[in-house]
Amino acid sequence: MTAACATTALDVETQLDACRLEVQQAQERETWLRMVIDTANDAFVSTNLAGEILEWNSKAEELFGWTHDEAVGKRLSETIFTPDVSGRGTGGLQYLIKVKNKGQRIETKASTRDGSEMPVEVSIAPMRIGNSFVLNAFIHDITSRKILQSKLAHAHKMESVGQLSAGIAHEINTPTQYVGDNSRFLQESFVDLMQVFDAYDGLLQAIDGGGDVGAAASRAKSAADEADLDYLKSEVHLAIEQSLEGVERVASIVRAMKEFSPPGSVCKTPTDLNQGIRNTITVATHEWKYVAEVETDLDETLPLVPCLPGDLNQVILNLIVNGAQAIGEKIGEHPTEKGRIHIASAHTKKHVEIRIRDSGNGIPDAIVNRIFDPFFTTKDVGVGSGQGLAIARSVVVEKHSGTLEVETAVGEGTTFIIQLPLEG
Numbered sequence: 349m350t351a352a353c354a355t356t357a358l359d360v361e362t363q364l365d366a367c368r369l370e371v372q373q374a375q376e377r378e379t380w381l382r383m384v385i386d387t388a389n390d391a392f393v394s395t396n397l398a399g400e401i402l403e404w405n406s407k408a409e410e411l412f413g414w415t416h417d418e419a420v421g422k423r424l425s426e427t428i429f430t431p432d433v434s435g436r437g438t439g440g441l442q443y444l445i446k447v448k449n450k451g452q453r454i455e456t457k458a459s460t461r462d463g464s465e466m467p468v469e470v471s472i473a474p475m476r477i478g479n480s481f482v483l484n485a486f487i488h489d490i491t492s493r494k495i496l497q498s499k500l501a502h503a504h505k506m507e508s509v510g511q512l513s514a515g516i517a518h519e520i521n522t523p524t525q526y527v528g529d530n531s532r533f534l535q536e537s538f539v540d541l542m543q544v545f546d547a548y549d550g551l552l553q554a555i556d557g558g559g560d561v562g563a564a565a566s567r568a569k570s571a572a573d574e575a576d577l578d579y580l581k582s583e584v585h586l587a588i589e590q591s592l593e594g595v596e597r598v599a600s601i602v603r604a605m606k607e608f609s610p611p612g613s614v615c616k617t618p619t620d621l622n623q624g625i626r627n628t629i630t631v632a633t634h635e636w637k638y639v640a641e642v643e644t645d646l647d648e649t650l651p652l653v654p655c656l657p658g659d660l661n662q663v664i665l666n667l668i669v670n671g672a673q674a675i676g677e678k679i680g681e682h683p684t685e686k687g688r689i690h691i692a693s694a695h696t697k698k699h700v701e702i703r704i705r706d707s708g709n710g711i712p713d714a715i716v717n718r719i720f721d722p723f724f725t726t727k728d729v730g731v732g733s734g735q736g737l738a739i740a741r742s743v744v745v746e747k748h749s750g751t752l753e754v755e756t757a758v759g760e761g762t763t764f765i766i767q768l769p770l771e772g
Contacts, residue, residue: 391487399423402482411489413461428458428487455746458487467494497742515634520601523594530587530594537584540575547571604630608661616748618652621660621700625691628664636672636689639679640706645692653700653768659743660768663752664691666736667704667764674708674762698770699750705763711756719754744768 391411394403404419412419412428419427454470469488474481547568554564604627629642636642668689675687687707694701711719720741744752750768 388486389488391489392484393424393428393487394482394484395424396482397480399425401427403484408487411460411466411487412458428460429456455490466491497739500739516601516605516631519633520598523597527591527594527598530591533587534584534591537575537580537587541580544568544571544575544577601630603627608658608665616654616656619655619657619660620650621653621655621702622646622648622650622693624657624661625664625693625702628661628668629691632665632668632672635669636675638686639672639676639683640687640689642668643688643690645690647692647694650693650695650700651770653770655748655768656743659747663740663743663766664702664704666740670736671704671706671708671762674706678707678709695770700768700770702766702768703763704766705761707761710758710760710762711754712758716754716756720752 388405388407391408392403392405393401393408395401401419401422401424404414404416406416408419408428409415414422414427454472456468456470457465458468459465467490469490470485471488472483472485474483547564547570551561551564551568553559554561608624608627608631625644625646629644668691671689675689679685679687688705689707690703690705692703692705694703720737741752744750744766748768750766753765753767754762755765756762
């Protein structure tokens with residue numbers, strides 16, 4: 349072999365060694381990446397644009413019940429995401445990105461092999477492969493978070509009930525008190541009237557029996573004068589009227605309380621939102637009556653809206669109470685005039701909108717983006733937990749697929765805008 353040939357052979361062997369090393373390193377990287385994916389705390393699912401599963405890690409097997417070999421090749425709509433979530437004909441994750449994504453992460457429901465459902469949070473990233481794309485998703489089980497949110501929402505509701513109870517008791521006590529006062533007046537008046545009736549009965553007996561009519565007539569006149577019949581004629585009627593009004597006021601408060609907190613339901617029911625707003629205004633009367641006048645502009649053609657009425661009433665209550673507190677801070681302890689809370693409803697073919705506007709100080713620009721954050725509050729300790737608006741947004745956005753937005757101007761007031769879809 350010549351020197352030139354020997355050199356060429358050596359170069360080829362060197363190149364082969366380099367190729368082998370590169371292949372070995374690639375295999376090691378692939379093994380390492382597979383280990384990373386398989387040891388991730390989230391389920392990793394990769395699909396093509398048609399929604400066919402390409403990759404499925406160990407956590408996905410653990411969470412959803414299908415093995416890697418069983419899942420790969422199937423569509424998402426045949427496994428973890430039902431057609432209404434993933435879109436059977438539109439490519440699962442691609443559909444989620446286009447239709448359901450309102451931010452970097454998507455909250456939805458996933459199915460397991462045994463048919464049960466779990467709440468999940470999905471993060472999706474498209475990746476170009478040649479002339480096409482694959483969609484990589486990390487899916488996190490948020491069951492524990494949802495349980496915590498549910499407990500916090502329940503605790504906040506109990507907090508609201510506690511906060512309202514004294515005011516409701518006061519609102520019921522006032523009409524009850526004048527019903528009691530009027531009843532005692534009627535009781536005393538009845539005694540006076542019975543004395544007059546007895547005197548007139550004695551007069552009739554004197555006339556029929558030939559007795560001393562003059563004396564009987566004098567006793568009847570004295571009894572009538574003592575009872576002050578003219579006064580009783582006007583006041584008894586007024587006392588009955590006021591008592592009936594008081595009873596109706598108590599009945600309306602109790603009725604509003606009953607409708608405000610219907611038995612909990614996990615299913616949406618067609619609901620009269622206008623009546624829900626009226627009931628909530630009544631229940632919250634003691635929160636706003638000393639600082640604001642409440643005005644309503646409710647669309648009486650509003651259709652029934654599929655919703656969870658108890659949860660939605662709680663949202664409206666939170667916003668009314670927030671508005672009243674904002675007005676109270678603005679007008680101070682000794683106001684010369686009250687503020688305004690304006691509540692309006694309207695609808696289009698697809699949505700219902702509720703606007704709750706207050707004439708408070710508004711929200712500063714520096715914090716307006718944080719008002720829906722859990723536990724964020726600008727109120728004094730003991731006045732607010734910072735959960736009201738966070739729970740309100742959760743109810744509207746997550747439970748009703750709606751939106752909750754805010755418009756505010758410092759010194760002028762704040763408007764909260766709720767939009768709910770008419771199709772549940």
